[in-house]
Amino acid sequence: MSPSEGSEEGLRVRNLSVTYRISRGPFRRPDELRALRDVDLDIAPGRSLGVVGESGSGKSSMARAFLRLQSLSGGKIVWRGHDITQMTEEAFRHMRPDIQMVFQDPLASLNPRMQVADLIAEPLLTHRRDLGKVERRKIVIETMGRVGLRPEFAERYPHQLSGGQAQRVGIARAIVLSPKLLICDEAVSALDVSVQAQVLTLLKQLQEEMGLSLLFISHDLAVVRYVSDDIIVLYLGRLVEYAPRDILFENPRHPYTRALISSVLSSNPRIEREHRSPPIGGDIPSPINPPSGCPFHTRCPIAEAICREKMPELRHWPDGARVACHVANRGLVPPSETTLKGMQ
Numbered sequence: 118m119s120p121s122e123g124s125e126e127g128l129r130v131r132n133l134s135v136t137y138r139i140s141r142g143p144f145r146r147p148d149e150l151r152a153l154r155d156v157d158l159d160i161a162p163g164r165s166l167g168v169v170g171e172s173g174s175g176k177s178s179m180a181r182a183f184l185r186l187q188s189l190s191g192g193k194i195v196w197r198g199h200d201i202t203q204m205t206e207e208a209f210r211h212m213r214p215d216i217q218m219v220f221q222d223p224l225a226s227l228n229p230r231m232q233v234a235d236l237i238a239e240p241l242l243t244h245r246r247d248l249g250k251v252e253r254r255k256i257v258i259e260t261m262g263r264v265g266l267r268p269e270f271a272e273r274y275p276h277q278l279s280g281g282q283a284q285r286v287g288i289a290r291a292i293v294l295s296p297k298l299l300i301c302d303e304a305v306s307a308l309d310v311s312v313q314a315q316v317l318t319l320l321k322q323l324q325e326e327m328g329l330s331l332l333f334i335s336h337d338l339a340v341v342r343y344v345s346d347d348i349i350v351l352y353l354g355r356l357v358e359y360a361p362r363d364i365l366f367e368n369p370r371h372p373y374t375r376a377l378i379s380s381v382l383s384s385n386p387r388i389e390r391e392h393r394s395p396p397i398g399g400d401i402p403s404p405i406n407p408p409s410g411c412p413f414h415t416r417c418p419i420a421e422a423i424c425r426e427k428m429p430e431l432r433h434w435p436d437g438a439r440v441a442c443h444v445a446n447r448g449l450v451p452p453s454e455t456t457l458k459g460m461q
């Protein structure tokens with residue numbers, strides 16, 4: 118199986134590039150910070166794609182680009198056959214209900230002066246002006262049920278909600294317009310671990326029930342694993358590995374992916390003992406002045422001369438994985454079965 122190929126119905130992203138200009142004073146030329154470079158990805162209807170990478174790898178820039186909150190320095194984002202980067206404002210406004218986002222900090226993203234029912238009704242007021250008050254209320258209560266909020270929550274204010282309840286409101290706002298693509302940017306990172314599991318289960322359930330395409334962005338590989346059919350791994354704005362979930366975990370080929378898996382496992386000493394990939398060392402290099410060749414070579418335990426000189430191309434493997442590494446699969450032993458079971 119290969120990562121979901123883009124269809125006319127889903128999301129197809131090609132060469133997505135985002136560059137920021139960083140000003141260093143009035144008399145100096147601004148620096149270029151290339152937050153994303155030539156990223157390709159596809160999400161078919163009803164499929165979920167996880168995006169994982171350390172802080173600064175470009176995950177949020179990607180999420181913002183899909184909502185046109187971030188301009189591109191190159192590439193295209195094609196949603197159901199239409200390039201959203203080329204659309205007029207008017208055309209994008211019509212399409213906007215299709216693509217919704219769940220944010221990281223649920224409380225910060227909710228207006229503290231609005232009650233839950235009004236918060237959930239807000240997108241309807243903007244995009245479904247055809248609805249009357251009674252119909253709107255009905256949709257709001259139905260949506261609350263879908264995300265596991267009892268009707269008595271309708272009159273509550275954000276400060277009266279727990280983190281998990283607030284995130285359920287955030288999810289309700291995102292699904293109330295029956296979107297087709299849901300983007301979750303670190304949607305459970307601010308929640309306690311036990312609440313994280315509940316919210317992830319809810320997202321998965323909604324995805325299945327509503328046939329949503331899900332783009333799930335997180336720095337936490339264990340979380341991404343739980344919800345994703347396919348996973349892409351970003352490093353310094355570059356796509357380094359893209360594979361169906363089970364293939365990525367059973368046979369991670371990029372040394373960075375291996376290191377990420379290793380760091381997820383390090384809380385369990387038994388598993389760490391059995392896992393032979395060394396943990397990731399060193400700091401992420403500056404994205405303003407990235408290393409030559411492969412951007413990971415400065416931290417890579419198996420880098421060779423070519424890695425310092427030449428950026429590796431994304432190579433396709435027969436099992437559907439795509440890996441940008443000159444020395445992929447070399448020198449490291451895949452995690453054992455026991456290791457993988459311990460991650461579940």
Ligand SMILES: Nc1ncnc2c1ncn2[C@@H]1O[C@H](COP(=O)(O)OP(=O)(O)OP(=O)(O)O)[C@@H](O)[C@H]1O
Nearest residue numbers: 137150152170171172173174175176177178179404
């Ligand atoms: N508005 C901006 N202006 C300048 N640089 C930016 C801006 N937004 C992000 N960056 C830089 O772009 C790079 C990618 O940032 P981005 O927030 O997309 O990454 P991320 O993977 O989501 O990281 P995090 O998890 O820390 O948010 C980082 O080096 C960041 O400092």
